[in-house]
Amino acid sequence: xxxGVWLWITFVALALTTVITRGSFILIGEKGRLPPxxxxxxxxxxxxxxxxxxxxxLLLDHGHFQAFNPKLVAGAVIVAIALRTRNPWLPFILGMGxxxxxxxxxxx
Amino acid sequence: xxxxxRSGAREGMRAxxxxxxxxxxxxxxxxxxxxxIGLSELESMGMSLLVFAATAQLGTLPLIASGAPLWLIFLxxxxxxxxxxxxxxxxxxxxxxxxxxxxxxxxYLLTDGVFAAVSEKLRSSDDPQWRWGCYLVPxxxxxxxxxxxxxxxxxxxxxxxxxxxxxxxxxxxxxIMLVPMVRTRPxxxxxxxxxxxxxxxxxxxxxxxxxxxxxxxxxAGFAAEHWQERRAAR
Numbered sequence: 001x002x003x004g005v006w007l008w009i010t011f012v013a014l015a016l017t018t019v020i021t022r023g024s025f026i027l028i029g030e031k032g033r034l035p036p037x038x039x040x041x042x043x044x045x046x047x048x049x050x051x052x053x054x055x056x057x058l059l060l061d062h063g064h065f066q067a068f069n070p071k072l073v074a075g076a077v078i079v080a081i082a083l084r085t086r087n088p089w090l091p092f093i094l095g096m097g098x099x100x101x102x103x104x105x106x107x108x
Numbered sequence: 109x110x111x112x113x114r115s116g117a118r119e120g121m122r123a124x125x126x127x128x129x130x131x132x133x134x135x136x137x138x139x140x141x142x143x144x145i146g147l148s149e150l151e152s153m154g155m156s157l158l159v160f161a162a163t164a165q166l167g168t169l170p171l172i173a174s175g176a177p178l179w180l181i182f183l184x185x186x187x188x189x190x191x192x193x194x195x196x197x198x199x200x201x202x203x204x205x206x207x208x209x210x211x212x213x214x215x216y217l218l219t220d221g222v223f224a225a226v227s228e229k230l231r232s233s234d235d236p237q238w239r240w241g242c243y244l245v246p247x248x249x250x251x252x253x254x255x256x257x258x259x260x261x262x263x264x265x266x267x268x269x270x271x272x273x274x275x276x277x278x279x280x281x282x283x284i285m286l287v288p289m290v291r292t293r294p295x296x297x298x299x300x301x302x303x304x305x306x307x308x309x310x311x312x313x314x315x316x317x318x319x320x321x322x323x324x325x326x327x328a329g330f331a332a333e334h335w336q337e338r339r340a341a342r
Contacts, residue, residue: 001145001146001172001173001174001175002172002175002176006178007147007151007172008151008154009178010168010172010178010181011154011155011158011159012158013178013181013182013185014155014158014159014161014164014165014168014181014182014185015158015159015160016182017161017164017182017185017186017188017189018159018160018161018164018185018189018192018216019212019215019216020186020189021186021189021190021191021192021193021196022189022192022195022196022215022216022218023196023211023212023215023216024192024193024196024197025193025196025197025199025200026196026199026200026203026211026214026215026218027208027211027212027215028200029200029203029204029211034193034194034197039194039197040330040333041326041327041330042190042191042193042194042326043194043329044294044295044298044325044326044328044329044330045187045190045191045322045326046188046190046191046285046289047286047289047290047295047298047299047302047325047329048298048299048301048302048321048322048324048325048326048329049167049187049188049190049302049322049325050163050167050188050282050283050285050286050289050299050302051286051298051299051300051302051303051306051325052302052303052305052306052318052321052322052325053167053188053279053282053306054279054282054283054286054303055302055303055304055306055307056303056306056307056310057276057279058279059307060307060310063310065307071276071279074276075279075283078280078283078284079283079287082283082284082287082288083287086130088129088130088132088133088134088284089133091280091283091284092133092137092277092280092281095276095277095280096272096273096274096276096277096280099273099276100272100273103273104271
């Protein structure tokens with residue numbers, strides 16, 4: 001765990017990533033233009049990066065591959081809900097419900 | 109405050125108000141997630157106010173919890189915020205006639221929701237005051253709503269039992285963001301390569317596998333798009 005001054009330095013570094021990316025073109029004004037090829041490639045960055053953070057949490061248990069586990073089941077439920085409804089609460093309620101039920105109810 | 113500013117503000121709020129409801133669970137969850145890795149109330153709200161980027165916050169929390177090096181956290185935040193480079197490029201013409209201070213404020217305040225709600229409207233107006241109202245007022249409202257709900261999550265996190273695996277809510281939040289993105293096959297491929305690649309490359313030193321996998325995912329999506337277009341052209 002990062003603590004104390006280093007934690008706040010970390011927050012400032014992350015704040016910089018917010019302003020650097022959001023301000024990139026707003027701040028330099030008219031002069032800058034992203035090459036169309038780069039712009040097209042960058043469209044895939046969010047999906048790839050989000051999946052890179054999600055999938056390990058669903059498939060790994062303390063760094064070990066676990067093909068079938070409660071989080072993966074909960075994950076499948078969340079995808080199914082997110083595909084069907086735009087309700088912002090439902091995935092959280094049912095996703096956590098499934099995970100807690102499997103872990104505590106079934107002792108998985 | 110002139111009438112153009114007010115009329116722009118009304119127009120912007122009318123577009124943003126309905127979708128702003130979606131911020132509420134997100135902000136509460138982000139507040140809870142920060143507390144769940146062991147940040148204090150003050151540290152959590154400090155992060156919320158300084159960073160003001162849920163995806164980057166949720167994505168870097170595990171790295172902060174595990175004591176990862178600063179450069180890795182910085183790069184991860186950068187990658188998670190990359191989509192804003194595209195938003196920034198799209199929305200920049202609306203601010204070219206504004207002062208640096210206003211452009212800096214606009215940058216910090218740029219979010220997915222306001223961008224989706226007002227970017228088309230901003231393009232349609234020649235009046236800088238109208239554009240400023242149409243962007244600033246919904247953005248400030250969204251910012252305030254976000255911080256208040258994050259505070260609710262931060263203060264409420266203690267009431268939830270420890271063994272409820274609340275940190276999983278961060279993953280759920282990221283999934284809700286990812287699902288609507290993968291509507292095309294190249295996008296699905298980018299997500300699969302990025303996700304499974306990270307699992308397969310987890311043995312690489314310094315968690316470099318994360319970046320290699322994300323880069324491979326971007327390349328795979330882009331290549332698939334090219335291939336799809338060439339097949340369609342034939």
